Amino acid sequence: MFNRYVHATPSRPATDGTPVTLRDGSTVLIRQVRGTDAPLLADGFARLSARSRQLRFLGPKKMLSAAELRYLTHVDHHDHEAIGALSLAEGRGVGVARYIRDADDPGGAEIAVTWNIFNGGTDSARERQYANLLTQAENLRDKACVDARQTVSVAFNDVRKLGEQLGYLDRNVVSIQKARDAYR
16 A cells, blocks of 8 residues: 655644754754644654664554554544654654553553654664764774874885985995004
């Protein structure tokens, strides 16, 4: 079945909600999830890695069906509540937390928190982290190569210079030897 939401462009978040500044300096808007957030949720789900999907849904899942999107976004704010965090810079969701009250036990509820489910930010953050580590490794490699080249170049120049000086030293030793022999 074709999921019409997966290919939809995520809508810009509305301005209602509470802005919160994260440790990395970015700002998110915390607000209740709405029925109109289905494209955001589908977009984020499409960005999740297979591993993240496996961990969140306890099995392989390629896409969310229209019924699942409806279930996850049309909440009654009493027995089923969902709170989302929207990136103000990107207009995409960065997390969702929800509870669904147990119909058989009104005092119990299923709680689920999926950080960055809307835009797959967890995977993006992991990719950025490893890209940063890779860049650091490449920079260290390049520095090591430059340092090695410079060390070899200095050593080569030192050996060449010492070779030249040995010639002068040999001539000096011969001259001193001749002078000593002349005074004998």
